[in-house]
Amino acid sequence: MLQPFSAAIAANRFGLGARPGDLAHIGSDPTGWLDAQLKGSPPVLADAALRSSADTIAQSLELRREIRAARQASKNGDTAGLQAVGKIPQLFRPIYIAEVTARFRQAVSTDRPFLERVTQFWTNHFAVSVDKVAVLGVAGTLEREAIRPRVLGNFTDLLLAVEQHPAMLLYLDNHISIGPHSAAARILDGRNGKRRAGINENLAREIMELHTLGVGGGYTQTDVTTFAEVITGWSIGGDPQGPGPRAPGRRFAGRSIGGDTGGFSRGEPGKFLFRPELHEPGAKVVLGKRYPESGIEQGTAVLRDIAARPATARFIATKLCRHFIADDPEPAAIDRVAYAFSSSGGDLPTVYRALLAAPQAWTQPLSKYKTPSDYVISTFRGLELPVGDGRGSLGAFEVLGQRTWSPGSPAGWPDRSDDWSGASALMKRIEWADAVGQRVGGRRDAAGLAPQLLGETLTVNTRTAISRAASAPQALTLLLAAPEFMRR
């Protein structure tokens, strides 16, 4: 028998916050409501204006050429073209805003909020950060193109799609990582006697540390370096002078690989491209296993094996339980989810169902402090607020300290109460709640709304405070500031 607050738990802990009527709809079958969301293909974002990563990168490549030409011209005294320098951020900013708006709108309006939550979980697991300008225009496409279509598929497929997505390659610099014995390295090193080519181990390290095995997952520095060699050549099509601002490849490429000379592959602009000329040749040993030379397949083979290792199952299970259940989840819950991951070969719906079946998920209400993003989205859902166009509606994420897709590091946003419940953070949340209360409180019945949003988790204290409020706006502010609305 489930606890009496199970509808509220389903909507708030596993969803994105109840809308009026949701709890009644969920009724006495919360797991059924959640389970049903795992059936059918995942929804795509409706906004037809959203562009593909390939389009955006191809256009930024054009701009990059323009900027280079302008810089060259300015050396000869012609500074007229220099305003081109700011054009890449100008291109990216409206794309970013459109992507965030579409995602926010989806989160506020969806009838499958659990699916949206797991989507957001994976995006944060495979985090890129828009404070690196090169990914500002394509951060949204990582979620839309690589993650969203695969959240109900298999983890290995999700992993492969993410690691080959241009946003990830750009963010962690792999598109310009060069095998020291590759064809490109031979040309570059021979050119002036100085070594210029080499690997960049950023993506390889973060795949092992953050995307799969986790720290302590049994890999060594040698594994990281060798794996980085394995995935040399995983790059992006187009002019190899490099996508994105200040791509380091441009220096060597401009001399020897770029343009129409050199005979190097170009591929489709902005799309994933395996560049054999950058790939470190030869068999390699990663995590004790030998992988014969097989071009791009060498990397996919390593990724498949890493995805299937028990350390990966445990790492993912721990993060899922921490995200959905509690900061320090019971070992039994982690075991259950890790077992589901391993025994199903990474079948994600099986993993989610194991999470829902963990008793701790239902017996301990309000164990998670909402992130700013959770808080804003649950407010918009609960009050049925419209998500406008442009920057206006998005400001809340920024003001409350969680600008979308900007965790600042590939580790993503942290996921514990202490990371979000700082004094200043709480004060801002309350001030924002008050601003919302002032603006729409006059048209809301907070006392009637409270049980609809919080169900059995609504306390007598909060109910009393709302009923005694001096005004309708103040009543709404108190509802949004209530301890049980701060948590999920």
Add this chain to the structure above:
Amino acid sequence: MQALGRRQFIKNGAFALGASLVTSGVSFARADSATKSRFVFVILRGALDGLAVVPPFGDPDYAGLRRDLALGAPGSSAGVLPLSHPFGLHPSCAFLHECFTARELVVFHAIASPYRERSHFDGQDVLENGNVRPHAVQTGWLNRALAAMPASRGAQRERGVTLGQNVPLVMRGPAAVTSWSPSKLAALDDDTLQRITDLYASDPLLAKRLADALAADEIAGSAQMARDGTDAQPSDAQPTKQDADQLAKRGKSGARYIEVVNAAAGFLRREDGPQVAVFDTTGWDTHANEGSAEGQLAGRLAALDSGLRMLKEQLGPAWQDTAVVLATEFGRTAAVNGTRGTDHGTGAAAFLVGGAVRGGRVVADWPGLSARALYQGRDLRPTLDLRSVLKGVLQEHLLVPYDAVESSVFPDSGDAKVARGLIRT
């Protein structure tokens, strides 16, 4: 730290690691002035490249490893600012160099926390938790140090403040601390605030946080008035504006940094305010296109340097009682990587700066950059434990008792002998 005894320190002054552990003569003599001591800890997240910010331009292997990124001797084009041979300071760090000349800066090199892997996140965890392993505890060394400090001014108040919305691990723990960050949102009316306070009465976490926030706002509010009012020093206006312009070039992050630095100064200036402030800066993870005298890293260093100058100016006379430590989770590879940047490494650089600092020297047991000297064949070998420096500063500057430093603040740190003589007496 045994290796230290075998090598020659490179320094201008005396630095007696592993010397007598008797502290009473120093600390009790300064018991009165200690109440005025201010401490700022700046976390440089992302692994600052120590070989870029403090280039050992006189090391025979430096130029070969750093290639295009290498900086030249002082006075040459793209040359460093002179420290003591073989070290220089990155040309973007004009203020830090002035402090060096004024003997208010100690530069540490080949320094590291006990962490020896290369994960940012675990590295930062160890940098902040003060233990030898990541995730060993959920509290930070600075908070535990605050808890162990002798009672002094503002005993009823928070002794520490974080400039940011949330409190980083280094400041979490038993001692009362608060966080503050500038808000564009309107303040609540008193009645609503009172009702929310009542609503939180039975929720210990939220009640505490709200009370902390109100206390911080009160201090920040009066600090703001002081800054806007008559006690602002006219002579400060000019250079502050220049630095503000320098930071403004960095857009939003620059603007945030100005606010953070001003707020930190505002808190610390107050006689009844917190004595310890923490803030962090990001963007040091230079895997690609790091740049040398100019470029990505140079721009960030210039902003950091300008912010420190603003801090000094805003602190006014309180600068004389202030020590600032800047530290990062680990260093970066000795050699340039394939993308004209550097990957995660080990030995790093750190800074101790302020009017209270006995500076003007580089403290390094320099291991060299030859292939044999490099740690695991790739990184600057760490020869100085960051905890030695922190332990010295906590004892000499904040008068944290020796026993507490060795037990609760930095457990299992016996190998990291206390660095003495870092603070003016």
